[in-house]
Amino acid sequence: MGSRRRRILRWLGVLTAVVLILVGIGLLNVPRVEPLRFGDPSEYIQMSEPVSYEPWGSHPVDFYVTETLSAMSLEDKIRSLLIVNYPGTDLVNLQDYLSRYRPSGFILMGSNIPATPEELSNLTAGIRGSAELPLFIGIDEEGGQVKRLPYDVFAGADLLRNEPPEATTAAFQQRGELLKRVGTNLNFGVVADVSADPLSFIYGRSFGAEGVSAGERVAAAVEAENVSVLSTIKHFPGHGSAPGDSHVGVPSSPLTYEQWIASDALPFEAGISAGADMVMFGHLSFPAIDPLPSSLSPAWHSILRQQLGFTGIIITDDMTMLENSSLPEYSDPVTNAVWAIAAGNDMLLYVPSVSFDPDTVVAGVASAVRSGRIPESQITDSVTRVLTQRRLLFPDAERWIPPCDERCFVWGYVEVKKEKG
Secondary structure (H helix, E strand, O other): OHHHHHHHHHHHHHHHHHHHHHHHOOOOOOOOOOOOOOOOHHHOOOOOOOOOEOOOEOOHHHHHHHHHHHOOOHHHHHHOOEEEOOOOOOHHHHHHHHHHHOOOEEEEOHHHOOOOHHHHHHHHHHHOOOOOOOOEEEEOOOEOOEOOOOOOOOOOHHHHOOOOHHHHHHHHHHHHHHHHHOOOOEEEEEEOOOOOOOOOOOHHHOOOOOHHHHHHHHHHHHHHHOOOOEEEEEEEOOOOOOOOOOOOOOOEOOOOHHHHHHOOHHHHHHHHHOOOOEEEEOOOEEOOOEEEEHHHOHHHHHHHHHHOOOOOEEEEEEOHHHHOOOOHHHOOHHHHHHHHHHHOOOEEEEOOOOOOOHHHHHHHHHHHHHOOOOOHHHHHHHHHHHHHHHHOOOOOOOOOOOOOOHHHHOOOOOOOOOOOO
16 A cells, blocks of 8 residues: 555656646746735836726725725724814924824915915925825915915906806916915815805805806816816805804804705806815705704705715815804814714814814714714715825826735736836
């Protein structure tokens, strides 16, 4: 029995040697697959066109987002839903603040704007973060009555409402180019509110006295600036019919849903059709539809998603405005944050005092998720939208080939590797 076993093993050895020899001289056409490893993405060829990754997803951006999400804790996810401000132009202070709290974005306010465009460009370059996942660098640059940049000389809505839509196109194309040049990538600058009352808080910032004319200019502004920066329309569902200032209260509109859809909704529909990347919710009340501030209203978020078909990022106006409303029910920032996320906002905007602690908000929202008040799947959906948009700010996001692991061996997947050096 032992002798027979030795003969079998000897023949197997001979057969193996023959196969190896044939493979070596190329007589057997056996494809050689070299395993790839995770590593520096610069090691991998960048394709000239977006490609499909059948084993684990349909697009390199999807792959990147999925992998990034899988490594995030719940608290990391919630931090990524914040856009914040910190005063001043001291780059070290700003970098320390962003490193400590790790939000997805920073909004530039007046205190952050240095004297020259070149200085601002240097500042934004210093806070933008990872090249592969840049921070949103946002700004309220409407032009006219609301602008942060002293070097923005282009017309705002106060003038453009009385000019043909082509004038809006020209102004926002130049404004978008300026914003890109100074290093911003997101403008909260297109006011979609309708106002015919010169005494209204929002009148001088509105593109028109009725929905159609305002909508034409909103669409023109979005299309023009979207070439250079991400575009946001505001203040949904519309400030024009709600007298008062939402910085110090919760203005109330008398409109019914039927009246709203026929008037104030039109500029938002036009902006969405033109490709607006974000919609900013105002802290406004429409009691005929929902007495809650629209920023905290599930009903209004459903209208935006379901009726108007918006699929981009929903962000609140500055959340500290609610705390400053003098209404006791909105005095607690954690409660407001939980309500806002639960209502359907993807992101929360904060332009606070220096005493504001983002970690308190993060902990409060995380507690609401763990208790079941907010579904974790909702957080994941919001983070996916946010990470996707941030990833697309990376110029090579759609041509990048992911580093490979064992998933590269799924049948039908072809990988190409660029040798170092």
